[in-house]
Each structure stands twice: as C-alpha cells, then as structure tokens.
Amino acid sequence: MDPDLTQKSVSFNSARFLISASRLNECPPDSGAEIAFAGRSNAGKSSALNTITANGKLARTSKTPGRTRLINFFSLNREDCRLVDLPGYGYAKVSRDMKDDWQQHLGHYLNDRRCLRGLVLVMDIRHPLTDFDQMMVEWCEHNRLPLMILATKADKLKFGQAKTAMLGIAKKLENYQCLEHLIMFSATSKRGVEECREALNDWLTAS
Template sequence: MSSEKEYSAEQLEAGRLLFARPWEFITSVKEMHQLPVLDGIEIAFAGRSNVGKSSLINKLTGKKALARTSNTPGRTQMLNFFGAEHSMLKIVDMPGYGYAEAPKGMVDAWTSLIFDYLRGRSTLRRVFSLIDSRHGIKKNDLDAMAILDKAAVPYQVVLTKADKLKPGQLQRMKEETLKVLAKRPAAHPEVIATSSEKGLGMDDLRAEIAQLVSYG
C-alpha cells in the first residue's frame, strides 16, 4: 500500500469543475423507504462524531452551510443527500458514530439504517471514512470498517485536521493507518490527508471523486 497518489493536471481540473457548480441539499432519510430513486453515482462520508465531517463537506463543495456543523456531537442522525444541477454525483452525509450519550435505541436504529443502505445501494461507489489525524483509528472506527467490509462496500480513509500535525507526525500517521487498512478486505490502498480549515488535500479529494464519476 502507498500513502500518496499523484494526480495529473487533468484529473485535478476535473475535480475542480465537478465541485465548481452550486451544491444543494436534496433530502434527509430516516428509513429505507425514504431513499431517493437509484440514479447516477453516490459517494458517502462516514466518521466519528466531531471528526469534522460537516466542515469537510462544506469545504469540498465550497458552500459554508451546506452540511450543518455543530459543537454538539451526534447532531447528524439521518442520511443527508446533496446534489448539484446537471451532475450525476450525489453526496451522502452519514450519521456520526461513537456518540456515547445517544440513547441505545437511537444508536441501534442508526446502525440498522446504515447497514441496510450500504448493503442495498447499487449506486454507491465509495465511502470516505474520516479519521481524525490527531488520534488515528479507534475501536469504533474499526467497528464501522467491519460493517463496510461485511457489506462489501469499498471505502477510503480521509485523515481530517491534518494541519494540526507536523509533517513528520502526519507521515507516521499515514503509515500507521495504511498498516491497519492492509488487513481490511474492502479498504482502498491510499489515504488522503485533509484540513477543512487550511484547504489541505481538498484538490486531491475532489480529483479522486471525479475519477469515480468518470469511471461510472
């Protein structure tokens, strides 16, 4: 496995164009029967509560308040769908996991919804699994990856808040992450380090997503 991927100027431009259009909220889904019609291509973002998921989606799309950000972990309790006009791509913001204060029944309902969505969504091309680069992969991240492995859904780790680490620390975190992913059957063999605050890695992430769209 390698931690770095070089994107060509064409790939970076394709990513820029994909996210240059206006992105809008489509719908929130609490139960499977509410899911939008299978159409186009979907990517999903998953991660622990307070990993910076909403901030990353907002930075990615260039729209400050597209995904709700909150200092209260666990606020995203549904599958939230976003799209752009004349684009076959839809972004899915998945419920944050690992929020211990949420009632057990609610957590179980989230888990059931997520697994049913992952297992039955033929339009889903990849889940981007967000990991806080300061803390690395935790047990509940591994639990989430086990669900993805079981559902046979490809996923790729995106490290968040990478600006908080020194270059040497970040490189070590990438290497440690890749060692864990090498043992996971559905894991993508590269990681992308990002910072929603500084914009680090956003061009690479857009380019990676654009490739998923172009390959269908």
C-alpha cells in the same frame, strides 16, 4: 437525458441539499452514483464536506457532536450524482433505543443501496482507527466497496508527526483491498482537498 450533461465532470461547488431520510424508503431513487461520507461525531466530517464543496453551510457543523441523525443527500451538477452525509456516531447524547434505530437504518442503506460507488471514512489523524472506523473498514472489505480515508485535522500536528501517523494507518491497513485512497486532510489549511475531489470525480464518473 442530455448526453452533454452526463459527460461533464463533477463540480463539487455545485453541491446543494436535496433531501433528508430517516430510513431507506425515504431516500432518492436508487439510480445513478452516490458517494457516502461516514465518521465518528467529532472526526470533522461536516467540515470536510463543507470544504470539499466550498460551501460552509452545506453540512451542519455543531459544537454538540452527533446532532446529524438523518441521512442527508446533496445533488451535484452532473445528473444523478450525489454526495451523502451519514449520521455520526460516538458522542450523541441520545437514548440507546434511538442509537440502535439509527444503526439499523444506516445498515439498510449501506447494505441495500445499489448506486453506492464508494465510502469516504473521515477520521481524526490524532485518533485514527477507532472501533467505529475499523468496523467501517471491515464492512467495505467484506462488501468490496471502494474506500477512501480522509485523515482530518492534519493541521493540528507538525508535518513530521502527521506523516508518521499516516504511515501508521497505511501499515495497519496494508492488507485491505478496499482501500483505494488514504489522504492527509485539513479543512483549515485545505490540504488534501484537490486530491480528494479528483478521486471522488473518478468514482462518480466511472462507467
């Protein structure tokens, strides 16, 4: 492996679609470093990924939330570094059996993927800490996995309201050791993008 390639910082603009997987044995080899993005179907996860990577077509955005049913992997310029888009939950109009199947395979990924360096939990700043969000926070805490929260759609609130919402989230999660970054984010105004990129870079390049 080229030592120069392994040392370079991550360029998120370099993100390219790599592969989709419906189950763990279809994922890329479990090596290197991955950061996964999770969120309810209407939280703005795809828009956040597209904004962070400066690629409006990287992750599918849809007017029908919940259409992403696979685990999608994206390669980066730094060898063996990947971003991962996990299936969204909450609004998908699919059968109960299919939802159970998604959750089972998502659980396998989260529990068994050794190269997972951190989880980015995307939540709507206007409706934070839903049951799904809380479940993901608890999972990170239990598994000692670093957690970043992106409080998205901050442009939908006045700054004072957004600040109050952020303080409320921080207060509710103050006892969780897993939470390393809580970032006010807007795909529209680009608020929080650079802060998010810096934190992702630190996770991916940590030895």
